[in-house]
Amino acid sequence: MARYTLRDFDYTLPRELIAQAPSRERTGSRLLRVDGAALADLVYTDLPSLLAAGDLLVFNDTRVIRSRLAAWKPSGGRVELMLERVLGREEALFQLRASHPPKSGGVLLLADGVRATVVGRADRFFHLRFDGTSSLVDFLERHGEVPLPPYITRPADADDAARYQTVYARHAGAVAAPTAGLHFDETLLAALAAAGIAFAYVTLHVGAGTFQPVQDDDLARHVMHAERYRIPGATVDAIAAARARGGRVVAVGTTSLRALESAAAIDGNIAAGEAETTLFVTPGYRFRVVDRLLTNFHLPKSTLLMLVSAFAGYEDIRAAYAHAIAARYRFFSYGDAMLLERARER
Numbered sequence: 464m465a466r467y468t469l470r471d472f473d474y475t476l477p478r479e480l481i482a483q484a485p486s487r488e489r490t491g492s493r494l495l496r497v498d499g500a501a502l503a504d505l506v507y508t509d510l511p512s513l514l515a516a517g518d519l520l521v522f523n524d525t526r527v528i529r530s531r532l533a534a535w536k537p538s539g540g541r542v543e544l545m546l547e548r549v550l551g552r553e554e555a556l557f558q559l560r561a562s563h564p565p566k567s568g569g570v571l572l573l574a575d576g577v578r579a580t581v582v583g584r585a586d587r588f589f590h591l592r593f594d595g596t597s598s599l600v601d602f603l604e605r606h607g608e609v610p611l612p613p614y615i616t617r618p619a620d621a622d623d624a625a626r627y628q629t630v631y632a633r634h635a636g637a638v639a640a641p642t643a644g645l646h647f648d649e650t651l652l653a654a655l656a657a658a659g660i661a662f663a664y665v666t667l668h669v670g671a672g673t674f675q676p677v678q679d680d681d682l683a684r685h686v687m688h689a690e691r692y693r694i695p696g697a698t699v700d701a702i703a704a705a706r707a708r709g710g711r712v713v714a715v716g717t718t719s720l721r722a723l724e725s726a727a728a729i730d731g732n733i734a735a736g737e738a739e740t741t742l743f744v745t746p747g748y749r750f751r752v753v754d755r756l757l758t759n760f761h762l763p764k765s766t767l768l769m770l771v772s773a774f775a776g777y778e779d780i781r782a783a784y785a786h787a788i789a790a791r792y793r794f795f796s797y798g799d800a801m802l803l804e805r806a807r808e809r
Contacts, residue, residue, distance in 0.1 A: 467682060469682060488648070489645065490650070495783060495801045502782070531608040532546070540563070573606070575595065577595040638671050687743045702752065725738065753774075755805065756801075758803065
């Protein structure tokens with residue numbers, strides 16, 4: 464088996480192909496089907512014809528929080544906070560951007576007279592406790608900004624509040640959208656249901672660590688950021704039913720895939736419940752649950768590019784990305800999508 468390094472997952476992307484805004488309609492994106500070396504240029508509304516009655520779509524129903532906050536030091540210096548994870552009604556982990564970050568015990572001032580005290584550090588994240596608000600999530604919804612990814616170079620606007628959120632989002636906790644799901648609207652969901660496609664849900668709260676680059680060329684040294692996920696019993700039952708009728712399990716996004724594969728990591732059987740995952744999927748990983756994957760295009764040298772290379776085949780993904788660049792597909796969160804067939808075992 465080939466031994467891959469970080470450099471093996473690099474590619475050159477023209478900056479103008481990084482989507483800075485969503486398509487006019489949610490379903491208005493292009494869809495590249497990747498089945499081994501076979502590629503097909505389609506549109507997202509072709510999806511019902513690409514699935515079969517009895518297949519199961521598994522969505523991540525996390526809801527994006529307005530997780531970017533402005534704060535000030537008592538001296539007047541501005542601090543930018545980016546939520547990583549809510550720990551309770553008044554505590555959370557944040558990334559913090561400031562000229563001189565506060566030490567443990569330091570205080571930050573926020574809107575409405577709210578104060579945040581630095582409880583401590585957890586690696587690159589700051590553990591903050593908020594005083595003056597009964598619910599941190601509610602405070603974020605009132606005063607936070609939509610957390611657009613760093614490669615979108617414009618400020619968030621009113622449209623982003625709706626479009627950087629899936630139509631089926633339920634459980635607040637993510638700081639980045641599960642972007643493969645942004646392509647679905649109610650009309651497409653209804654068409655899929657009418658075609659006999661079943662739906663199930665997992666919840667994985669995407670953390671700010673998803674944008675952290677891999678630093679070491681030796682992939683074995685990389686440690687994934689932890690993310691919390693939940694698998695409902697109804698989803699376990701839906702997967703068993705799909706298998707029994709010969710249907711395929713189609714993960715909508717890498718977050719859905721990671722939740723499902725993490726839940727089945729021990730013996731291949733999916734367990735319902737809540738847990739944390741640090742699953743790092745690279746070529747050579749043996750998939751236990753997911754048969755097909757809907758996903759957007761991912762950043763060079765990213766763990767998500769490694770994941771899709773493991774799923775669909777390294778060489779085939781390299782060829783698909785080269786084709787997508789030549790065909791002027793739109794990349795990343797607000798960009799176009801791919802439907803990947805799982806690579807056949809060799």
